[in-house]
Structures are given as C-alpha cells and as structure tokens.
Amino acid sequence: MSQVTANMPESASSAPSEQATAELNRTWASPAGFFGWFTHVNHRKIGFRFIMTSLVFFVLAGVLALLMRLQLITPENSLMGPELFNQLFTMHGTTMMFFFAVPIMEGLGIYLVPLMIGTRDMCFPRLNAFGYYVYLIAGIVLYLSLFLGMAPAAGWFAYVPLANDMFSPGKGMDIWTTMITFIELSALTAAVELIVTIFKQRAPGMSLDRMPLFVWAILVMSFMIVFAMPTVMVGSILLMLDRTLMTQFFVVASGGEPLLWQHLFWFFGHPEVYIIFVPALGVLSAIITTFTHKRLFGYTAMVLSLVAIGFVSFGLWVHHMFTTGLPHLGLSFFTGASAMIAIPSGVQIFCWIASLWGARIRFATPMLFVLGFFAVFVIGGLTGVMVASIPFDMQVHDTYFVVAHFHYVLIGGAVLPLFGGIYYWYPKATGRLMSERLGRWSFALIFIGLNATFFPMHQLGLEGMPRRVYTYLETMGWGNLNLFISLSAFVLALGFGLTFLNMWMSRSRGTPAGPNPWDADSLEWATDSPPANYNFRHIPVVRSGTPLWDDAIANERQFVSGLRNDRREVLVTTLVDAEPQAVVILPQPTIWPVLLAVAVSIGFIGTIFSPWGFWLGFFLSFWMIVGWLWPRRPWQEN
Amino acid sequence: MRERFVIDVGDFSRFNPGPQAPVWWGILGLVVIEATVIMAFIATYFYLRLMAPAWPPEGVEPPPLLLPSISVVLLLGSSMTMQWGSKCIENEQYNRFVVAMFTSVGLACTVLMLRWQQFQELGVPWDEHVYGSIVWTIMGFHFVHLISAAAGTLVVGILGIKRYFNPQQKIGVVVDTLYWNFVSLVWIPLYLVVYWVPRWL
Incomplete structure (x- = not known):
C-alpha cells in the first residue's frame, strides 16, 4: 500500500459525523x-430493475409454455392452431434465452458486483441505465407483437429459409x-461495464486472486458476451437486410447460403448457453462457501x-449442426471439443464435492437449491454426452x-442456482429474510415438477415424437406421457409461484436480516441490508480472500479515507x-439515457x-449522445 | 472491532487523462466489440466465397482500385492529424488543436465522398447476387462508422474552440483519437478483402 500514513485517526467509527x-x-x-x-443511474436501482423485469418475462414465457402444454395434453387437441402454436414456442424460447436468462444474470452482476x-x-x-431501457423497450415491443397476433413464428433460432420473407411474410x-x-x-x-468495473474499481488489496468466485464468473460471462454477441448481431443484421433491402445472403438462387445463418447463430448460440451457466456457477460457489463456512476447495x-x-x-457450435451434412473431419473435431468441456465442468463439480466433504453444512433453502442443481445438472450432463456422439444425435x-x-x-x-441466489441475496436487497417454510415447499415442488x-x-x-409439433395422432401412443407431462408442468409452475409469493410476502413480514444474516465472507455482507x-x-x-471472516479473527477493519462526500467519487x-x-467523479442522475434509448428505438x-x-x-441518437456527453459547468474542478 | 484508516486518497488528482480512467477501458471495449463484428463480416465474406462456384460471379469485374487506395492514404493521414491534435493539447497550443480536429474531419469527409463514388463503381447491385450483398454491406458498415467518427470529432473540435480541453482535462480527446484510429485503420483489412482478395485469390 503506497499511501499509508501514520497520523491518521485510529478509530474510523468516531471520525465521521452524522x-x-x-x-x-x-x-x-x-x-x-x-x-x-427515469433519471436513476445507481447500480442497485438498475440491477434490481433488470432482475424484476426479467422475472416478469420468466413468468410470461412460463405462461406460454403452460398454454403449449394445454394444447398437447391430449392427441389432436383443437385448443389452438399451428400458427399460434408456432408463435408460442418461438416466443417462449426467445423470451427465456434473451429476455430472461441473460438479463437476469447481468442484473445479478450489476446489483452485486460493486x-x-x-x-x-x-x-x-x-x-x-441506457442498457436497461433498451432491454425494456425491446421486450415490450416483442410482446406487443404477440398480442397483436403478428409475433415471430420461426423458432428461437430463426433458421432460414423459413425465416426469409418468402416463407415468413409479415412483420x-x-x-x-x-x-x-x-x-x-x-x-x-452491460458486459463492457461489468468488465471495466471489475478490472478498475476493486477495493484496495482485492488482487485478482482474492476476488470472490462470483465476480470471476461475472467477468468470464462478460468476456463471453463481448465475443459471442457480435456474431448474432451480424447474423440478424444480414437477415434484416435480406428481408427489408432484398440482399441475397440467405437466398440460394442468388448464391446465398442458409448454413451461413446457422454458423453465425450457433457461434453465438453455444457460448450463450455458457453465458447463462457460468454466472450460475458463481452463485453456487458463493452459497457453498457460506453454508459450509469454509473457503472453497481449489480456488x-x-x-x-x-x-x-x-x-x-x-469451439462447440457445430454440434448443433451435426445433421446438416458438414464434412466428417469437422464433425469429429467438434465431438472432441464437446467432450472436452466435461473436463473443466468436472473439475468444478469435484471442487464443490471436496468443499462439501466433511463440512458442517447448513441446509437452508439456498443450499437446497444447490443440492438440487447437482442432481438435475448431472442428468442433463449425461444426456449431453449422449447427444455429443454423432450417430446418437442423428437419431434424436x-x-x-x-x-x-x-x-x-x-x-x-x-x-435452480438462480433461485438459490434469490433466497440467498434477498435479505441483502430488502433487509428481510424470505420464509424458510415456503422456501422448502417451493424447492420441493420445483424439484419434483x-x-x-x-x-x-x-x-x-x-x-420419435418430434419437437415443435402442435399436435399428434392418437395412434402414436404418446397420449399418456403427454398428459402426465402437462399435469407435471403445473406442479413446476406452482413451485415457482410459491417463491414469487414468498418474495412478495417477505417484503414486509420477513424476519429482519441485519447486515450479515448467513455469516458470509464477502464484502456485500459488510454493509447494511439494504x-x-x-x-x-x-x-x-x-x-484476504474471505475478508469478513478474517477481519473478525484479526478483530480489525481497515478503510480508505479522503473521498469527498459532496459529489459522487x-x-x-x-x-x-x-x-x-x-479517483474519478461519477455523473449525477440524468434523463439522457432514456432519451437515447428512445432515439435508438425509433x-x-x-x-x-x-x-x-x-x-x-x-x-x-447522435444528438442524444452529444447532449449526454456535453460537459456541464464548471468545466474545471478538482 | 477496531476500525482504522490506512489509505488516504484525498490528495489524488481527480483528472485522469489516460488509461487509469475507466472510460478509456470502456472505449477499448467498444473497439473490441466492433472488431469482433468486423471479423464476423470478413468470415462471412470468405464463407460465401468458399461456397460460390465463381467469385466474383461470372460477368462481374473486381472493383477498381484507385479511389479505395487513395482512401487508405487519406485515412492514415487523418490518424496522423489526430495524433498531432493530441500533441497540441499536451503543449497547450489550442488553436492548432482545433485546426488538427477540423483537418481530420475534412479528410474523413473526403473519404466519404470518394466512398460514394466507389459504391457506383462496384459494378454490382446489392440485391442480385450474394457477392454484391456482402461487398455493399461491408462498405456500408465502414461508411456509417466513418460518419460517426467524423461527427464525434466535429464535436470535440467545437469543444476545442470553446477551450474546454487542456493538458489535465483531455480524456475526451484521448478516447476520440482511440476510436478514430480504429475506424481509420480497420479500413486496411477491409480494403484488402474487398479489393484485393477477388484479384489475388
């Protein structure tokens, strides 16, 4: 530390006046x-909005899924026609991937990382704030299109030529x-912002090897967003150009290539899965550390x-394209890469097991969701190994x-980790704990459902039942299983519903939490709740890597002084x-982000x-950016 | 628990003209994202070329070289005038700084006018063959970025007239130059792909 001075006041608590x-x-x-x-810029306000808005989209997409299950509950059901069914599964997938999973992980990062x-x-x-309004406007426009009956209907990965204007006319x-x-x-x-914040604004002494694993996970997620999302932007821009300006990127007759879409989409689409999964790994590590009360094994x-x-x-994207007739050598390479991802995933699982081994585990609700994760994810991983093998993949x-x-x-x-995270950090955001009783019921119903x-x-x-069919014949013999699935889906929905009820009720009725209800180790628990x-x-x-625990042992907390109180330093x-x-000075609340978001939307x-x-x-947008960045007087102030 | 202040940052400067400022990293992030977008366009170009029986398609000549080659020189020159502008701020030569900014904008506008002519000379519309589609898209993408860089630098120049910048307070110039250099230098790979690949490969 460069600036240690001897003449500082010994006690920090007496120094600042009220x-x-x-x-x-x-x-x-x-x-x-x-x-x-509309002028809020504080990270907790914006992060909270991201989380709440994406939960709303989660519920909407869940309702769409239930509607699909109602249609499939019996063979040859006439609840809805194929057009509406196509819109429903497209909207379900699009919403869950783009409007729920990614934004809620970003929201968690935006709220928690600082x-x-x-x-x-x-x-x-x-x-x-700008990122939030852009997201909100995009979601609203997408759902307006559904209620106006002109929603997209070509699946969440929008394969061409189905998505070309010839086969998907309309808007x-x-x-x-x-x-x-x-x-x-x-x-x-959000990704750039998270990366720069993590790189440049960590508290003094928090070197990279002392950073909480959740922050590492958010950092990795953000880098993946930076390198993955541009390709789907390029893909959707090309598709947009094809549909509006009659370019020929995906039109075979003019030399276009439908497979180009699949490459661009899955080059993003596979990292996308890990963009969702990696922050969840961070959540797991935080919860396991806290509820075993020891530093995680194998940091x-x-x-x-x-x-x-x-x-x-x-390096995995082609395993979504095994049936497209690509060269055999390429396929083998991607099978190998797909199997390779099991190695780092396995290392993580074994580190968690080693952390849990011999620890006195507290089985509070967040920990239940973690254990649920192990069971469910391992099954998903096993079927993943199965579909990574090309002959099996071709069958299914x-x-x-x-x-x-x-x-x-x-x-x-x-x-599951996300819901564990909601139970875990809810007291930090609201100052009250969620009900354990409702939490256990919710977990049980979600797990069974x-x-x-x-x-x-x-x-x-x-x-042999294909996905995305709006109905099936009775003679196929799929009726009983579909009936069972549809009923179970409602159990699952009830389980999620209980957590939402719990969130709602605990706001006013929950046990007051205090700064650190779980006796956790990381800095977010060092301050008030909320x-x-x-x-x-x-x-x-x-x-150290577990600052709260080590401060308690040393019986001393150390601070930085010298940041001014009268502006946002x-x-x-x-x-x-x-x-x-x-030291940098951050901007005040402002209306410009909304204005820019509206301009970009136009x-x-x-x-x-x-x-x-x-x-x-x-x-x-140019004018809005100028207004946003135009310096405010006084121009020179140190 | 004992509580102690061990670091004092009261006398740190609040002006951060270089990489210690988060905004410098933010613009770097923007450049990385844009570079990834450009890589995706270039990959698209080569993928389509790989799949095509003839590239450019029969009866289409590779686009003429004169104007885009001039653009390379002009854009490299504009990066130099931007660099000169940064030096001027450092030496508190504020009038020269304004001249440097407007010269850069002028060079960019010249390139934009040449680009307009280049579009006419491509010899293939965007809506007949995928070759035309990708060439128009890559060129248009860079065209729009040049407009943004020029517009942003115009504002920096106007702030220079108002004497906003000085050696402590120049982060706006630094990040604008960073973005400008990206936009001007990225023309070189795009130029090689659009104008030389159909000739060489």
Whole structure:
C-alpha cells in the first residue's frame, strides 16, 4: 500500500459525523417521484430493475409454455392452431434465452458486483441505465407483437429459409431480428461495464486472486458476451437486410447460403448457453462457501476452469449442426471439443464435492437449491454426452429427447442456482429474510415438477415424437406421457409461484436480516441490508480472500479515507494488484439515457418499415449522445 | 472491532487523462466489440466465397482500385492529424488543436465522398447476387462508422474552440483519437478483402 500514513485517526467509527454521513447519503440519492424514476443511474436501482423485469418475462414465457402444454395434453387437441402454436414456442424460447436468462444474470452482476468488490457504483452508471431501457423497450415491443397476433413464428433460432420473407411474410420476423439486435446491444453495454468495473474499481488489496468466485464468473460471462454477441448481431443484421433491402445472403438462387445463418447463430448460440451457466456457477460457489463456512476447495482450479469453460465454449457450435451434412473431419473435431468441456465442468463439480466433504453444512433453502442443481445438472450432463456422439444425435435430432436435455441443463444449470441466489441475496436487497417454510415447499415442488415434466420427454423423444409439433395422432401412443407431462408442468409452475409469493410476502413480514444474516465472507455482507445509497460508508481495504471472516479473527477493519462526500467519487485501483491509482467523479442522475434509448428505438423500429428509419435513428441518437456527453459547468474542478 | 484508516486518497488528482480512467477501458471495449463484428463480416465474406462456384460471379469485374487506395492514404493521414491534435493539447497550443480536429474531419469527409463514388463503381447491385450483398454491406458498415467518427470529432473540435480541453482535462480527446484510429485503420483489412482478395485469390 503506497499511501499509508501514520497520523491518521485510529478509530474510523468516531471520525465521521452524522452530518457527513447524511451529506454522503444525499449525494448518492436517487430522485423520488415518477419523473425521477427515469433519471436513476445507481447500480442497485438498475440491477434490481433488470432482475424484476426479467422475472416478469420468466413468468410470461412460463405462461406460454403452460398454454403449449394445454394444447398437447391430449392427441389432436383443437385448443389452438399451428400458427399460434408456432408463435408460442418461438416466443417462449426467445423470451427465456434473451429476455430472461441473460438479463437476469447481468442484473445479478450489476446489483452485486460493486457491493462484492467494495465500490459505490459502476464505472458508467448512465450506460447502465441506457442498457436497461433498451432491454425494456425491446421486450415490450416483442410482446406487443404477440398480442397483436403478428409475433415471430420461426423458432428461437430463426433458421432460414423459413425465416426469409418468402416463407415468413409479415412483420413478425422483422420484429424478431430488430429486437434481438436491440437486446444484444443491452447485453454488450452491460458486459463492457461489468468488465471495466471489475478490472478498475476493486477495493484496495482485492488482487485478482482474492476476488470472490462470483465476480470471476461475472467477468468470464462478460468476456463471453463481448465475443459471442457480435456474431448474432451480424447474423440478424444480414437477415434484416435480406428481408427489408432484398440482399441475397440467405437466398440460394442468388448464391446465398442458409448454413451461413446457422454458423453465425450457433457461434453465438453455444457460448450463450455458457453465458447463462457460468454466472450460475458463481452463485453456487458463493452459497457453498457460506453454508459450509469454509473457503472453497481449489480456488485456483475453480478460476482456471471458469476461464477454460469460457474458451472451450466457443469451439462447440457445430454440434448443433451435426445433421446438416458438414464434412466428417469437422464433425469429429467438434465431438472432441464437446467432450472436452466435461473436463473443466468436472473439475468444478469435484471442487464443490471436496468443499462439501466433511463440512458442517447448513441446509437452508439456498443450499437446497444447490443440492438440487447437482442432481438435475448431472442428468442433463449425461444426456449431453449422449447427444455429443454423432450417430446418437442423428437419431434424436429434433425430437423431445433434445427438449428434455436442454431443459435439464438450463433449468438445472441456471434456474435452480438462480433461485438459490434469490433466497440467498434477498435479505441483502430488502433487509428481510424470505420464509424458510415456503422456501422448502417451493424447492420441493420445483424439484419434483421439473423431473416429472422433463424426464418423460426423454422417453417421448426415443419413441420419435418430434419437437415443435402442435399436435399428434392418437395412434402414436404418446397420449399418456403427454398428459402426465402437462399435469407435471403445473406442479413446476406452482413451485415457482410459491417463491414469487414468498418474495412478495417477505417484503414486509420477513424476519429482519441485519447486515450479515448467513455469516458470509464477502464484502456485500459488510454493509447494511439494504445498503444505504452510498453502499459503503468507507471504502474497505481487503487483506484476504474471505475478508469478513478474517477481519473478525484479526478483530480489525481497515478503510480508505479522503473521498469527498459532496459529489459522487469512486476509487480506481490497478488491474492485477488493486493498488489505489486514481479517483474519478461519477455523473449525477440524468434523463439522457432514456432519451437515447428512445432515439435508438425509433431507429430500429423505423428500419422495419423504411430504410430511412435507420438514418432518422442514427442522427437522433447522435444528438442524444452529444447532449449526454456535453460537459456541464464548471468545466474545471478538482 | 477496531476500525482504522490506512489509505488516504484525498490528495489524488481527480483528472485522469489516460488509461487509469475507466472510460478509456470502456472505449477499448467498444473497439473490441466492433472488431469482433468486423471479423464476423470478413468470415462471412470468405464463407460465401468458399461456397460460390465463381467469385466474383461470372460477368462481374473486381472493383477498381484507385479511389479505395487513395482512401487508405487519406485515412492514415487523418490518424496522423489526430495524433498531432493530441500533441497540441499536451503543449497547450489550442488553436492548432482545433485546426488538427477540423483537418481530420475534412479528410474523413473526403473519404466519404470518394466512398460514394466507389459504391457506383462496384459494378454490382446489392440485391442480385450474394457477392454484391456482402461487398455493399461491408462498405456500408465502414461508411456509417466513418460518419460517426467524423461527427464525434466535429464535436470535440467545437469543444476545442470553446477551450474546454487542456493538458489535465483531455480524456475526451484521448478516447476520440482511440476510436478514430480504429475506424481509420480497420479500413486496411477491409480494403484488402474487398479489393484485393477477388484479384489475388
């Protein structure tokens, strides 16, 4: 530490007056009121919105799934026709992947990372807000299209030529391509922001090897977003151009290549799965550390596996395309790569097992979800190894076996840890614990409902039931299993519903939590629940990988002084060792992010109807960016 | 529990003109994202070329070289004028800084006008064959980026007229130059792909 001075006051608690604390709180406050809402930039406000909005989309997509299950409950059901069914599964997949899974993981990162690394806000607070509005507008437009009966209907991966304007006339696919580009924009802004915040704003002393594994996971996720999302943007831009300006990228008659779409989509699409899964690994590590009350086994191995998963996941995309007639050598390579990802995943699983081994585990609800993850994810992993083998994949391609596989890995790998995370961090965000009793019921129903819903789908797939059919004949003999699945789906929905009920009721009725209800080790538990506007009264100095526990042993906490109370100052530290390096001043609440999001929306939505929409949006956005960045007086102030 | 202050940052400068400023890293992130987008376009170009029986298709000549080659020189020149601008700020020569910014914008506008002519000379529309589609898209993508870089630098120049920048407060110039260099230098690989690949390969 460069700036240690001897003449500092010994005790930090007596030094700040209540007046100074009140001033600091005012400085970091978010304006109240309806119009004030649109000016918020604080990371906890924006992160919370990301989480709540994506939970709303989770419920909407879940309702769509239940509607599909109602249609499939008996053979030759006439509840809905094929057009609506196609719209429903397209919207279900699109919503779950783009509007629920990615945004909620980003939201979790945006909310928690600054608290975990001991800073007062993220580095680009306004960009954060912009990303949220872009996401919100994209979601609203997509669902408006559903209620207007013009929703996309070509599946969540929108294969051409089905998605070309010849086979998907109308505006549905145009809305899909533009809204996908939109949501990628939101994800990319969040990713850059998370990377820079993690690199440059960690509390002094939190070198990279002392960073919580959750923060590592968010860092890896963000890098994956940066390198994966651009290809799907390019893909959807090309599709958009094909549909609006008559370019010929995917039109075979003019030299176009439908498989180009599949390459571009899955080059993003497979990392996408890990973009969802990697933060969930971070959640698991945080929960396991806390509920075993010891440092996780194999920290370095865990970090290396996270990074390895990030890299290897970019070499897997072709295993989604095994049945497209690609060269044999290529297929073998991708089979090998697909099997290889089992190595870092296995290292993680074994590290967790070693951490749990011999520990006194507290079986609170978050821990139950973690244990549920192990069971469900291992089954999903096993079927994953099965479909990584090409001959087997050819048999079950496009059947319910694949549906069963990816619901096991996605619900098991991401949703269960996520719900564990909700129970775990809810007290930090609200100051109250969620009900354990309701939590256990919720977990039990989710666990039973999930297995009862998706396990029989393996059997249906092996019996040859194709995915995405709106009905089936009675003579196929799939009726009983489908009936069972449809009923189980409602059990699963009830399980999720109980957690939402629990969240709602515990807001006012839950047991008050205090700063650190679980006796956890990381910095977010060092401050009040919910944290005051400024997060930390003083920026902490970190001396180990489990700072709260070690501070308690040393019976001493160390802080940084010298940040001003009358404006939003945060500390910048060096990338590897987190040595104090600079102080930057963050912007105040502002309306410009909303205005820019609206300008960008005008551009994107306008482009659906006329190429001039693009230029209109382009120049409107330019003016908004100028307004956003234009310096405010006084120009020079140190 | 004992609580101690061990680090004081009260006397740190609040001006951060270089890589210690988060915004420098943010713009670097933007550049990495844009570079990935460009790689995806180039990969698309080569994939389509690989799949095509003839590239460019029968009866289409590779586009003429003169104007894009001039553009390479002009864009490299504009990177130099931007660099010169940064030096001027460092030496507190504020009038020269404004001249440097407007010269860069002028060079970019010249390239934009040449580009307009290049579009006419491509000899293939975007809606007949996939060759035309990808060439138009790559060129258009860079065209739009040049407009953004020029517009942003115009604003930096105007702020220069208002004497906003000085040696401590110049992060706006630094990140604008960073982005500018990306936009101008990325023309070189795009130029090689669009203009030389159909000749060489």
